[in-house]
Amino acid sequence: xxxxxxxxxxxxxxxxxxxxxxxxxxxxxxxxxxxxxxxxxxxxxxxxxxxxxxxxxxxxxxxxxxxxxxxxxxxxxxxxxxxxxxxxxxxxxxxxxxxxxxxxxxxxxxxxxxx
Amino acid sequence: xxxxxxxxxxxxxxxxxxxxxxxxxxxxxxxxxxxxxxxxxxxxxxxxxxxxxxxxxxxxxxxxxxxxxxxxxxxxxxxxxxxxxxxxxxxxxxxxxxxxxxxxxxxxxxxxxxxxxxxxxxxxxxxxxxxxxxxxxxxxxxxxxxxxxxxxxxxxxxxxxxxxxxxxxxxxxxxxxxxxxxxxxxxxxxxxxxxxxxxxxxxxxxxxxxxxxxxxxxxxxxxxxxxxxxxxxxxxxxxxxxxxxxxxxxxxxxxxxxxxxxxxxxxxxxxxxxxxxxxxxxxxxxxxxxxxxxxxxxxx
Numbered sequence: 522x523x524x525x526x527x528x529x530x531x532x533x534x535x536x537x538x539x540x541x542x543x544x545x546x547x548x549x550x551x552x553x554x555x556x557x558x559x560x561x562x563x564x565x566x567x568x569x570x571x572x573x574x575x576x577x578x579x580x581x582x583x584x585x586x587x588x589x590x591x592x593x594x595x596x597x598x599x600x601x602x603x604x605x606x607x608x609x610x611x612x613x614x615x616x617x618x619x620x621x622x623x624x625x626x627x628x629x630x631x632x633x634x635x636x
Numbered sequence: 637x638x639x640x641x642x643x644x645x646x647x648x649x650x651x652x653x654x655x656x657x658x659x660x661x662x663x664x665x666x667x668x669x670x671x672x673x674x675x676x677x678x679x680x681x682x683x684x685x686x687x688x689x690x691x692x693x694x695x696x697x698x699x700x701x702x703x704x705x706x707x708x709x710x711x712x713x714x715x716x717x718x719x720x721x722x723x724x725x726x727x728x729x730x731x732x733x734x735x736x737x738x739x740x741x742x743x744x745x746x747x748x749x750x751x752x753x754x755x756x757x758x759x760x761x762x763x764x765x766x767x768x769x770x771x772x773x774x775x776x777x778x779x780x781x782x783x784x785x786x787x788x789x790x791x792x793x794x795x796x797x798x799x800x801x802x803x804x805x806x807x808x809x810x811x812x813x814x815x816x817x818x819x820x821x822x823x824x825x826x827x828x829x830x831x832x833x834x835x836x837x838x839x840x841x842x843x844x845x846x847x848x849x850x851x852x853x854x855x856x857x858x859x860x861x862x863x864x865x866x867x868x869x870x871x872x873x874x875x876x877x878x879x880x881x882x883x884x885x886x887x888x889x890x891x892x893x894x895x896x897x898x899x900x901x902x903x904x905x906x907x908x909x910x911x912x913x914x915x916x917x918x919x920x921x922x923x924x925x926x927x928x929x930x931x932x933x934x935x936x
Contacts, residue, residue: 526700526707533697540690541892548640548885558639558882584881591686591888592870594693595863602707613803617711624718625868631722633872 525605525614532601533594540590547583554580596625639673640886646672647890650687655695655895656902657914658855658862659836665887675883682873683884685866690891692863695899696856702903704856706849709804709811713821713843714861717835720825721865738929740827744922747841752915812848820846828865836862837921840914851907851914859899 603618669680824838843854
């Protein structure tokens with residue numbers, strides 16, 4: 522396995538487990554706080570005990586942190602690949618990674634402009 | 637609590653399914669959340685995209701370490717996919733969605749038949765999960781199949797070659813028809829943007845049938861690249877507050893677990909089984925597309 526592949530695999534593994542840890546902790550905190558998933562069924566979210574209310578902020582912070590890490594992971598992996606390829610002087614592969622990042626940024630700009 | 641566990645179980649199934657087939661699991665998550673739990677469609681799509689990213693990241697790490705996912709090829713094809721997605725997003729409002737859905741259904745049936753008619757070949761010596769290049773079709777092979785892959789002598793590229801195509805070869809296979817692969821990957825991006833389906837449903841057959849990658853390498857590489865495509869869309873949904881974290885969190889916890897476990901054990905699933913599951917999924921999505929094409933749009 523090349524150094525680049527190793528670096529990308531490591532970045533994805535660490536990111537995946539970090540996201541999983543945040544999301545799992547957030548989900549458990551939701552359960553402790555008595556917060557049910559809001560799917561429009563009128564699930565009660567206010568019936569929480571005092572101990573749970575201390576954790577009131579934790580579920581939101583943890584779940585959003587997990588979601589943020591999840592979303593950013595693939596982009597980070599491409600950046601890691603590009604930097605690693607560049608370090609190995611593999612310009613063609615580094616250019617591929619840079620192109621993907623540039624195109625993704627363009628897609629976000631275009632989508633933002635359309636909406 | 638029961639609801640949370642049900643969502644996590646659904647995410648587990650989607651993650652396992654997506655990691656096994658390189659489809660991301662969106663095919664399961666959207667109907668599960670929209671039909672099963674009554675979530676608004678847009679929110680279901682947003683969480684589905686997050687699940688695709690989660691499946692991709694969790695399984696791609698394993699597939700990369702095992703040498704199954706082709707990082708170089710994935711990056712090259714992803715460039716075309718993102719361009720296709722941008723084009724698809726630009727023309728999305730100018731085309732009749734039902735016509736596109738009908739066309740896509742025909743294409744999926746064609747690809748399903750192509751994959752079903754493949755002859756399975758026993759793996760030769762190699763890494764765990766290795767699979768020889770696709771073999772010749774039996775009787776009336778569709779033209780998508782690269783004749784070069786029908787030659788059993790296909791092996792590692794010569795070390796002296798510096799062409800882009802050779803630099804993308806895997807440990808025990810060559811990459812064929814790169815221009816066609818790029819065009820079809822661009823098509824995957826267009827289809828993904830226009831119809832809201834995962835690019836994997838196009839990318840896996842593209843890599844396997846048109847470019848000559850083994851099926852396992854195709855699903856693994858598709859898993860790697862799908863997360864990149866989906867993350868761009870997911871960021872937009874998150875920024876537009878279309879994601880409910882109380883629903884997304886349990887789904888993603890299940891997805892991570894399902895994808896990670898499946899990626900570790902996927903090499904034990906026979907290629908023939910993998911192929912037939914994929915064919916069934918292709919036909920299922922084709923049916924969904926036919927229904928979408930013939931059903932009058934209500935409230936959309």
